[in-house]
Amino acid sequence: MINNQSNLSPQKIAYVAYVAVILFFLELPVIVVVLASFSDTSYLTIPPQGLTLRWYDEVLSDARYMSAIYTSVKLALCATIISLVLGTAASYALIRKKVPFAATISSAIMAPLIFPAVVIGVALLQFYSLIGIRGHFLTLVLSHVAITVPYVVRSVMSTMAGTDFTIEEAARTLGADALTAFRLVTLPMIRPGLIAGGLFSFIISFDNVPVTIFLLNVREITLPVKIFTAIEHGVDPSIAAISSIMIFVTGAFLVFAERWIGFHKFA
Amino acid sequence: MTNRLRIWLNASGIGLLSPLAIVLLLAFIAPVLIMFPTSLHPYTPGVGIGEGWTLENYVEIFSDSYYHEVILRSLGMAFSVMIFTIIIGCPLAYFLARMQSRARNWLVLLVIFPLLLNLVVRSFGWIALLSKHGLINDVLLSIGMIDEPLKLIFNLTGLIIGMTHIFLPFMVLLVMGSIQNIPVDLEEAAAVLGSNRTRVFFSIILPLSIPGLLSGSILVFILSISALVTPRLLGGPTYKVISTLIYDEFMQLLNWPAGSALAFVLTLIVLVVIWATGRFSKRWMAHLT
Numbered sequence: 001m002i003n004n005q006s007n008l009s010p011q012k013i014a015y016v017a018y019v020a021v022i023l024f025f026l027e028l029p030v031i032v033v034v035l036a037s038f039s040d041t042s043y044l045t046i047p048p049q050g051l052t053l054r055w056y057d058e059v060l061s062d063a064r065y066m067s068a069i070y071t072s073v074k075l076a077l078c079a080t081i082i083s084l085v086l087g088t089a090a091s092y093a094l095i096r097k098k099v100p101f102a103a104t105i106s107s108a109i110m111a112p113l114i115f116p117a118v119v120i121g122v123a124l125l126q127f128y129s130l131i132g133i134r135g136h137f138l139t140l141v142l143s144h145v146a147i148t149v150p151y152v153v154r155s156v157m158s159t160m161a162g163t164d165f166t167i168e169e170a171a172r173t174l175g176a177d178a179l180t181a182f183r184l185v186t187l188p189m190i191r192p193g194l195i196a197g198g199l200f201s202f203i204i205s206f207d208n209v210p211v212t213i214f215l216l217n218v219r220e221i222t223l224p225v226k227i228f229t230a231i232e233h234g235v236d237p238s239i240a241a242i243s244s245i246m247i248f249v250t251g252a253f254l255v256f257a258e259r260w261i262g263f264h265k266f267a
Numbered sequence: 268m269t270n271r272l273r274i275w276l277n278a279s280g281i282g283l284l285s286p287l288a289i290v291l292l293l294a295f296i297a298p299v300l301i302m303f304p305t306s307l308h309p310y311t312p313g314v315g316i317g318e319g320w321t322l323e324n325y326v327e328i329f330s331d332s333y334y335h336e337v338i339l340r341s342l343g344m345a346f347s348v349m350i351f352t353i354i355i356g357c358p359l360a361y362f363l364a365r366m367q368s369r370a371r372n373w374l375v376l377l378v379i380f381p382l383l384l385n386l387v388v389r390s391f392g393w394i395a396l397l398s399k400h401g402l403i404n405d406v407l408l409s410i411g412m413i414d415e416p417l418k419l420i421f422n423l424t425g426l427i428i429g430m431t432h433i434f435l436p437f438m439v440l441l442v443m444g445s446i447q448n449i450p451v452d453l454e455e456a457a458a459v460l461g462s463n464r465t466r467v468f469f470s471i472i473l474p475l476s477i478p479g480l481l482s483g484s485i486l487v488f489i490l491s492i493s494a495l496v497t498p499r500l501l502g503g504p505t506y507k508v509i510s511t512l513i514y515d516e517f518m519q520l521l522n523w524p525a526g527s528a529l530a531f532v533l534t535l536i537v538l539v540v541i542w543a544t545g546r547f548s549k550r551w552m553a554h555l556t
Contacts, residue, residue, distance in 0.1 A: 015358070015362070016362075018358060019358065019359055019362045022355055022356075022358070022359045022435075023359070023374065023377055023378075025355075025432065025435075026377065026378060026380075026381050026432070026435065026436070027377065027380070027381065028392070028396065028432075029381075029389050029391075029392020029393050029395070029396060029432065030380075030381065030384065030388075030389075030392060032392050032395050032396055032402055033388065033391060033392045033395060036395055082290075086286050086287040086290060087287065089283040089284070089286065089287065090283065090284050090287040092280075092283060093280030093281075093282075093283035093284045094280065094284075096280070097277075097278065097279060097280025097283070098278065098279060098280070099279060099280040099281070099284065100279060100281075105284065105288075108291060108296070109287065109291065111295070112295055114489060114537065114541065115295075115299075115534065115537070116489075116492075116493030116510065116530075116533050116534060116537055117493060117495065118493060118495045118510040118513050118514060118530070118533075119299070119493075119513070119530040119531075119533060119534050120295065120298075120299070121495075122302070122513060122517050122523075122526060122527070122530055123298035123299045123301070123302045123530070124294065124298050125517060126298065126301065126302055126305060126523060126527070127297060127298035127301055127302075128298075130301065139294075142290055142293060142294040143294045145290050145294065146290060146291055146294040146295045149287065149290075149291075203383055206385075207385045207386060209386060209387060209495070209496045210494075210495040210496060210510075214517065214518070224385050224386070224387045227385075227387045227388070227391070228387045228496065228499075228500070231387070231390075231391055231394065231500060232499075232500075235391070235394060235395070239391060240391075240395070243385075243387075243388040243391055243392075246384070246385050246388050247384060247388065250380070250383050250384045250385070251380065253383070254376060254379065254380055254383060255376075258372070258376060262372075263376075263379070264372055264375045264376055264379060
């Protein structure tokens with residue numbers, strides 16, 4: 001790699017081949033799931049035998065899957081909006097104000113990132129049972145805010161670190177009140193961080209199983225937990241079909257986010 | 268609200284921070300703290316959390332051979348996954364960090380993609396690959412490399428393969444970031460001055476990418492030892508690690524005191540690993556400068 005003009009040496013070819021194999025390994029389970037979803041057999045086969053879309057039809061006309069998708073989207077949207085508002089306010093305070101114990105507060109906000117998710121899950125299960133609100137949708141939203149807000153604070157703070165706040169001060173000097181100055185001047189400047197934080201937050205909330213699984217009631221179940229329990233009951237191509245739908249949506253989401261804000265920079 | 272209080276809330280940022288602080292208190296800090304007393308109560312069958320105080324739940328974890336087996340297995344699994352992600356991930360990280368073509372961003376997205384894809388879906392992919400009649404066994408059988416299916420799932424092999432795949436992107440992205448910060452000039456200077464590639468790697472790339480390598484390793488280790496979904500799906504209901512055992516104590520056996528104690532042991536392992544790595548990296552940075 002040092003000398004880019006060098007000819008293709010055997011080592012270099014071997015190296016590129018190695019990289020290709022690792023990238024293939026990374027996508028392998030994805031490819032396998034998509035292939036299995038088209039199989040015309042009632043059990044999982046790869047490569048697919050026959051070619052059918054009936055598993056997609058079955059999944060998309062299954063009311064339980066549809067209601068799981070609805071619950072997941074509703075939960076992820078609520079958690080993301082609250083996370084964005086609270087996380088941006090907190091980031092602004094930590095960067096612009098003289099917060100006492102700022103380092104401790106930052107660590108507390110970031111802690112759910114490294115804390116074992118299963119421990120958070122069982123702790124919440126116990127806490128909400130104790131105060132008698134177990135299974136309520138609000139408990140899910142609050143828990144998801146706690147696990148998504150670190151992503152918002154991280155993206156927003158890193159964007160704020162490169163933001164020139166003298167412009168906001170100029171707006172204040174010229175007579176704008178604090179909220180107006182923030183809304184019209186600072187908010188547009190930190191927009192990329194907000195978008196990245198919001199996208200991360202949505203995915204983290206939508207995908208979460210280890211916390212969510214302890215907090216669900218029987219009627220409202222999220223999509224990943226639904227797939228998780230379906231797998232435990234036995235695998236068949238309909239699970240491959242719903243998984244493939246998630247693969248297509250995630251792929252489209254990634255391409256869209258990359259075009260919009262250069263998503264790879266925030267990963 | 269008095270005027271002085273309002274000014275203080277504004278200047279200290281407490282006013283802006285308090286809504287998030289309240290949510291974190293209700294959905295993270297208080298629940299974890301309240302679990303501690305539970306771990307000190309006995310378990311009464313049929314009732315759940317019994318009366319009185321006891322250290323029995325912790326004593327059991329440190330004396331029972333089944334707990335020992337599960338804890339050692341979890342530590343061994345997390346450590347193996349960490350080593351495999353280092354070995355597999357570093358060459359890819361270096362390649363991507365030094366690549367100059369426009370395709371680079373899209374290759375990086377190929378690394379990010381599995382990371383964003385739902386964990387259950389990725390684990391399901393590995394079930395399809397590793398199970399008795401899965402793709403890997405089918406291929407190996409049909410080319411005649413093996414005579415009967417290999418046992419690749421519901422054991423340590425399956426867990427390590429699946430988890431290595433799942434946590435590899437973290438390692439690649441973190442090491443890549445740290446290699447990108449090393450100026451290419453430094454490598455070229457060393458090469459011009461007569462260092463061969465091995466020397467350049469060991470005296471420049473490796474020491475300067477230690478921060479990324481270290482944060483990648485610690486992240487992969489703590490994520491592996493805390494993971495619930497993948498061990499549950501690839502380990503099945505019988506091959507257990509700490510986190511799946513906690514899940515069973517809470518959801519199936521309804522022994523919350525024992526589950527809480529085990530949850531604190533898991534948390535303690537994670538915190539000790541983070542603390543120890545923090546000390547090590549401080550020393551390493553002091554050694555470099």
